[in-house]
Amino acid sequence: QVQLVQSGAEVKKPGASVKVSCKTSGYTFTGYYMHWVRQAPGQGLEWMGWINPKSGDTNYAQNFQGRVTMTRDTSISTAYMELSGLRSDDTAVYYCARRAGHMTGRSLGFDPWGQGTLVTVSS
Amino acid sequence: EIVLTQSPGTLSLSPGERATLSCRASQSVSASYLAWYQQKPGQAPRLLIYGASSRATGIPDRFSGSGSGTDFTLTITRLEPGDFAVYYCQQYGTSPTFGQGTRLEIK
Numbered sequence: 001q002v003q004l005v006q007s008g009a010e011v012k013k014p015g016a017s018v019k020v021s022c023k024t025s026g027y028t029f030t031g032y033y034m035h036w037v038r039q040a041p042g043q044g045l046e047w048m049g050w051i052n053p054k055s056g057d058t059n060y061a062q063n064f065q066g067r068v069t070m071t072r073d074t075s076i077s078t079a080y081m082e083l084s085g086l087r088s089d090d091t092a093v094y095y096c097a098r099r100a101g102h103m104t105g106r107s108l109g110f111d112p113w114g115q116g117t118l119v120t121v122s123s
Numbered sequence: 124e125i126v127l128t129q130s131p132g133t134l135s136l137s138p139g140e141r142a143t144l145s146c147r148a149s150q151s152v153s154a155s156y157l158a159w160y161q162q163k164p165g166q167a168p169r170l171l172i173y174g175a176s177s178r179a180t181g182i183p184d185r186f187s188g189s190g191s192g193t194d195f196t197l198t199i200t201r202l203e204p205g206d207f208a209v210y211y212c213q214q215y216g217t218s219p220t221f222g223q224g225t226r227l228e229i230k
Contacts, residue, residue: 035219045160045168045211045221061218062124095167100179107215109158111179113167 002026004096004114011120017084020117022096029077030054033099035110036070036081038092048094051079052103086121093118125150125214127222135230142199144225146212151192156216159188159197162224163208171210172197204229 007021022034036048049060051070058070069082079096093116100108126149136142146157155175160168170179172188175195185200199206207229212222 037221044223045213047219047221059218097168100170100173106154107156108177109170109173109179109213109215110160110168110219111170111173113169116167 002098002112004098004112006094006096006114006117009118009120011122012086014087014121014123016086016121017082018086018119019080019082020094020096020119022079022081022114024077024079024098027098029072030074031102031104033103034070034072034079035097035099036068037095037097037110037113039095039116040089040092043092046092048081050099053079054103083119086119088121091119091121124218125152125216125220127212127214127220129210129212129222129225131225132223133226133228135228136202137230138202138204140202142197142202142206142227144197144199144210144212144227146190146195146197146222148193148195148214152195152214153216155191156214157188157190157195158213158215159186160211160213161206161208162211168211173215199227202227 003025005023030053033050035050053072071080096114097110100111128147130145157175159172162168176188209224
């Protein structure tokens with residue numbers, strides 16, 4: 001079955017960077033876009049961007065332009081999201097979520113999702 | 124950016140009742156790229172509906188989606204205890220956005 005397993009919780013100081021991994025299994029990694037979404041405590045969902053694992057092309061949400069970098073390692077079917085210049089309001093659970101529907105066809109939403117990685121930014 | 128506004132913010136119902144959740148978009152959602160997700164505390168969101176009205180794999184037919192353009196609805200019939208959660212709508216076009224969520228709570 002398709003699985004997305006994320007790296008563990010992180011505690012970072014303001015101004016630092018964090019890199020979250022999303023290891024995939026059960027499908028062809030290079031066939032499906034990977035999205036990243038975050039959720040601040042008690043808040044809603046915020047889309048951060050996507051990466052095309054086949055080409056490495058990315059598309060970042062305007063709110064994160066210049067601070068986020070999404071990469072991938074096709075040899076281990078893993079996607080990464082790095083956020084720099086961390087602030088206290090970056091404290092959130094970060095999710096990877098696979099595009100439902102092969103990249104050659106129509107998108108069918110986001111499915112499945114990783115279990116989430118809590119990133120806490122505190123001095 | 125397409126802004127999605129969900130209503131109501133909180134919906135209080137009893138098991139066995141019918142829930143109707145609304146999602147309104149600030150501009151037309153292309154090709155009905157509209158999805159609904161369920162999120163329970165401490166869990167990742169789960170895809171329920173895509174393409175405005177198609178159920179995802181394994182989702183019971185008590186869940187149904189409808190609408191087009193700027194107005195969309197998620198209907199849950201015969202509420203079960205496990206249905207009480209937060210529900211988000213999402214448009215998954217070029218730059219996806221989410222609604223702020225509707226909390227479905229037990230009355």
